Amino acid sequence: MNEHLHIWLVPLLPFVGFLLNGILGSRLPRRLTTTIGILAPLGSLLLVLNAAAGSMISAPAGCPDCGSVSAISLPYTENCPFPWLAIGPIHVDFSLVLDQLSLVMLLVVTGVGFLIHVYSVGYMRHDPGYARFFSYLNLFLFFMTVLVLAGNVLLMFVGWEGVGLASYLLIGFWFQKKTAADAGKKAFIVNRIGDFGFLIGIFLLLTNFGTLTFYKINVGLALGPTMHGGILTVICLCLLVGAAGKSAQLPLYVWLPDAMEGPTPVSALIHAATMVTAGVYMIARTHFLFDRSPFALAVVAIVGAATALFAATIGLAQNDIKRVLAYSTISQLGYMFLACGVAAYSAAIFHLVTHAFFKALLFLGAGSVIHAMGDEQDMRKMGGLREKLPVTFWTMTAAVLAIIGFPGFAAFFSKDAILYAAFLQGTLGKILWFVGLVTALLTALYMFRLWYMTFFGETRTPDANPHECPWSMRIPLVILAILSICGGWIGMERLSNYLARSVGVHRAANPGSIGLELLLTLAAVAVALEGWLIADKYYRRRPERPAELAAAMPGGYKLIANKYYIDEIYGAVIVKPLLALSKYILGWIIDTAILGGTAWLLAGIATFTGMILQRWQSGNLRSYAAWLAAGAVAVLIFLLLSSHWPYLDFAIAWRGWPLKR
Amino acid sequence: MTFLHSDVPLNWYLLLSAVLFSLGVIGFLIKRNLITVFMSIELMLNAVNLSFVTFAYQWNAVKGQIFVFFVMMVAAAEAAVGLAIIIAVFRARATLAVDRIDLMKL
Numbered sequence: 217m218n219e220h221l222h223i224w225l226v227p228l229l230p231f232v233g234f235l236l237n238g239i240l241g242s243r244l245p246r247r248l249t250t251t252i253g254i255l256a257p258l259g260s261l262l263l264v265l266n267a268a269a270g271s272m273i274s275a276p277a278g279c280p281d282c283g284s285v286s287a288i289s290l291p292y293t294e295n296c297p298f299p300w301l302a303i304g305p306i307h308v309d310f311s312l313v314l315d316q317l318s319l320v321m322l323l324v325v326t327g328v329g330f331l332i333h334v335y336s337v338g339y340m341r342h343d344p345g346y347a348r349f350f351s352y353l354n355l356f357l358f359f360m361t362v363l364v365l366a367g368n369v370l371l372m373f374v375g376w377e378g379v380g381l382a383s384y385l386l387i388g389f390w391f392q393k394k395t396a397a398d399a400g401k402k403a404f405i406v407n408r409i410g411d412f413g414f415l416i417g418i419f420l421l422l423t424n425f426g427t428l429t430f431y432k433i434n435v436g437l438a439l440g441p442t443m444h445g446g447i448l449t450v451i452c453l454c455l456l457v458g459a460a461g462k463s464a465q466l467p468l469y470v471w472l473p474d475a476m477e478g479p480t481p482v483s484a485l486i487h488a489a490t491m492v493t494a495g496v497y498m499i500a501r502t503h504f505l506f507d508r509s510p511f512a513l514a515v516v517a518i519v520g521a522a523t524a525l526f527a528a529t530i531g532l533a534q535n536d537i538k539r540v541l542a543y544s545t546i547s548q549l550g551y552m553f554l555a556c557g558v559a560a561y562s563a564a565i566f567h568l569v570t571h572a573f574f575k576a577l578l579f580l581g582a583g584s585v586i587h588a589m590g591d592e593q594d595m596r597k598m599g600g601l602r603e604k605l606p607v608t609f610w611t612m613t614a615a616v617l618a619i620i621g622f623p624g625f626a627a628f629f630s631k632d633a634i635l636y637a638a639f640l641q642g643t644l645g646k647i648l649w650f651v652g653l654v655t656a657l658l659t660a661l662y663m664f665r666l667w668y669m670t671f672f673g674e675t676r677t678p679d680a681n682p683h684e685c686p687w688s689m690r691i692p693l694v695i696l697a698i699l700s701i702c703g704g705w706i707g708m709e710r711l712s713n714y715l716a717r718s719v720g721v722h723r724a725a726n727p728g729s730i731g732l733e734l735l736l737t738l739a740a741v742a743v744a745l746e747g748w749l750i751a752d753k754y755y756r757r758r759p760e761r762p763a764e765l766a767a768a769m770p771g772g773y774k775l776i777a778n779k780y781y782i783d784e785i786y787g788a789v790i791v792k793p794l795l796a797l798s799k800y801i802l803g804w805i806i807d808t809a810i811l812g813g814t815a816w817l818l819a820g821i822a823t824f825t826g827m828i829l830q831r832w833q834s835g836n837l838r839s840y841a842a843w844l845a846a847g848a849v850a851v852l853i854f855l856l857l858s859s860h861w862p863y864l865d866f867a868i869a870w871r872g873w874p875l876k877r
Numbered sequence: 878m879t880f881l882h883s884d885v886p887l888n889w890y891l892l893l894s895a896v897l898f899s900l901g902v903i904g905f906l907i908k909r910n911l912i913t914v915f916m917s918i919e920l921m922l923n924a925v926n927l928s929f930v931t932f933a934y935q936w937n938a939v940k941g942q943i944f945v946f947f948v949m950m951v952a953a954a955e956a957a958v959g960l961a962i963i964i965a966v967f968r969a970r971a972t973l974a975v976d977r978i979d980l981m982k983l
Contacts, residue, residue, distance in 0.1 A: 836979055837914075837975045837976075838906055838976070
C-alpha cells in the first residue's frame with residue numbers, strides 16, 4: 217500500500233546543489249547561487265513534509281481503494297536497485313528507511329536547515345566565499361540526511377563521516393585565519409577518535425550478527441532472548457565512543473568550543489541543531505542493543521550527566537558570546553545522553569527537537585548581535601542592545617526562556633520529561649536527577665548572564681553603531697522563536713506514543729505518578745527561576761559583584777575561566793607525547809633514517825650505474841654503428857662456435873631450422 | 878633464368894652478397910660524409926636483397942622475392958625521408974660531417 221515517496225531525492229537535492237554551487241558557483245551570478253542554495257533544502261523539506269503528511273493521515277476504515285489519502289505504513293524502505301557491497305555472506309545496500317524516528321529527525325534537519333540557509337543569505341552577504349559557503353552547507357545537508365535515513369550501520373557511517381567532513385570544511389571556512397584552520401583540524405582529529413570507536417563497533421556488529429541492517433540486527437536480537445551484557449556491552453561502549461565524539465561529550469568535547477571559529481550560521485546548523493545531535497540519534501537508532509546492556513546504559517547516563525554539569529560550570533565564566541552557547545550546547549547534549557542512558561529515548565528525541573529550535577535561535581540571535589556590533593563577539597564590549605535590536609532581543613528572550621525551561625516554553629516540557637524519567641530509575645537515577653537539577657540552575661544562570669550582559673545596562677562600546685539585521689535574517693529568527701515557544705506543546709505523551717514503534721516504550725524501574733511529576737516540575741521551575749534571580753542580582757542590579765566574587769576566590773575562578781585546563785592537560789598528556797613520537801621516532805628514525813636511507817641508497821646505485829653506462833652514449837653516430845657491427849659479429853661468432861658447444865640446445869635448434877623444410 | 882641454372886654455384890652469389898654487405902658496413906663506419914653513410918646503408922640493403930633472391934631461386938620459393946620487393950619499397954621511402962633530413966641538417970648546421978651532428982649526446 218506504500219506509494220512512492222521518493223525519499224532518495226531528500227539527500228540528492230542538496231547534493232545537486234552542492235555540485236552546482238561548488239563547481240560553477242564562482243561564475244554564477246549571486247542571485248542564482250542563492251536560488252540554488254535555498255531551493256535544494258526547500259525541496260527536501262517539502263518532500264519530508266509530504267512524507268510526514270502521508271504517514272500521519274490515517275485511512276478511513278474499510279476503504280481499500282482510497283489511494284492517495286491512505287496512510288503510508290512506516291517503516292517505509294527504499295532500496296537502491298544496485299547492491300553496494302556483496303562480499304561473501306555480507307550484503308550491504310544503499311537502503312533508506314523512513315520510520316517515526318527518522319521522520320522526526322528529518323523534519324528537524326531539513327526544517328531548521330532550511331531556515332538557517334535563509335538566514336545565511338543575509339549573514340554571508342558580503343563574504344567573497346558566498347557560493348563556496350552555500351555549497352558546503354548543501355553538502356552537509358546531503359550527508360546529514362543520509363545519516364538520518366540510513367537503513368544500515370555502514371551507510372549511517374558514510375553520513376557520519378560526511379557530516380564530519382562538512383563540519384571541518386565549514387569550521388575552517390575562513391581558513392586564512394590560523395585559529396579557524398586549527399579549529400577545523402582539531403574538530404576533525406577529535407572526531408576521528410570517536411569514529412574509531414564507532415568503526416570497531418561496526419566490525420563487532422558484523423562478526424556477531426553477520427549483518428549491518430538495523431532491522432535485521434533487531435530481529436537477530438529478538439531471536440536470542442538470552443543475549444545480555446558481554447559482547448553487547450562492548451559493542452554499545454564502542455558506539456558510545458563514536459557518539460561521544462560526534463556529540464561532544466566527555467572526554468571528547470574539546471573540539472566543539474573551538475568550532476565556534478566557523479561562521480555563525482554554521483554554529484547554529486551543525487554545532488547546535490543537527491550534527492552534534494547525531495550521537496543521540498545513533499543511540500536511539502541502536503536502542504535495541506543498549507536495552508540489553510544495563511551497564512552500557514548506565515555509562516551513557518553518567519557520561520551525559522557529568523558532561524551536562526561540567527560544561528555548564530565552564531559556561532558561567534566565558535566572555536565570548538558564542539563560546540557560552542557552545543558550552544551550553546554541550547551541556548544540553550549531556551541532558552539528551554542522560555535521557556538515553558535511562559532508556560527514555562523518546563524524551564531524548566523530544567529534547568533534541570526543542571533544543572534544535574531554541575539553540576539554533578540562540579546562535580542565530582548571537583549572529584545577529586555579532587553582525588550588528590561589527591564582528592565583535594566579546595560580551596564585555598556589548599550591553600544596552602535592547603532598544604537597538606528589538607527583533608533580536610525579543611526572539612533571544614524567547615530562546616532564553618525556552619532553554620531554562622520557563623513554564624510553557626519548549627524545554628520546560630522536554631527537560632521535565634528527562635528529569636522525571638531519570639528520577640524513576642532507582643538510586644543512580646536520583647543522583648542523575650539531582651545533577652540535572654543543578655545543571656538547570658547553572659543553565660539559567662549563564663543564559664541570563666548572557667542576556668543581561670548583551671542587552672541590558674549601558675553600552676560599553678559607545679562608538680559602535682549597532683543596526684538591526686536584514687529581513688532574510690529576521691524571518692528565520694521569528695519563525696524559530698515561535699517554534700521555541702510552541703515546540704514543546706506536542707507533549708511528551710503524544711510524542712512517545714508516536715515514537716514507540718521506533719524506539720520502544722519507556723519502562724521505568726519505579727512507578728511514577730502525576731503528583732510526583734508535578735512536584736519534580738515545580739522543583740525544576742523553582743531552580744530555574746532561582747538561577748534567573750541570581751543572574752538578575754549579579755549582572756543587572758550590581759554589575760560590580762561578579763568581579764568581586766572572582767577576586768574573592770581567584771583559584772576557583774581561574775580554574776573555570778580556563779575551562780579546567782582540559783585543553784592544556786590534553787596537550788601535555790596526549791598531544792605532546794604524540795608529537796614527540798611522530799617527530800623523533802617516526803620522523804627522524806623511521807622516515808629519515810630507514811625509509812629515506814633506503815631511497816637514497818637505491819638512487820645512489822642507479823646514479824653510479826648510469827655514470828658508467830653513459831659513456832656509451834657518446835653521441836657519435838659511427839661509434840654506435842661500430843658497437844652494432846661488433847654485436848652482430850659477436851652473435852655470428854657465437855653461432856659458428858656453438859657447433860662445438862653441443863650443449864647449447866637453442867643454438868643447435870636455430871642452426872637446424874633453415875635446412876629442414 | 879637459364880644463366881643461374883648454368884655453372885655458377887650458389888656460393889658465389891652468397892659470397893658476392895657478403896662482400897657487398899661488408900663493404901657497406903665498412904663504408905658506414907669509416908666515412909664521415911652523411912651522404913656516403915647513407916649510400917652505404919643502401920649498399921647493405923641490396924647485398925641482403927641479393928642473398929634473398931639467391932635462396933628464393935635455389936629453393937623455388939617465392940617468399941624471398943616478395944621480401945625483396947618490400948625491402949626495395951622501404952629503401953625508396955627511406956631515401957626520400959633520409960635525403961630530406963640530410964638537406965634539413967645541412968641547412969641548419971652547414972655541415973654533413975656525422976661526427977659533428979651529436980646533439981643527442983648527454
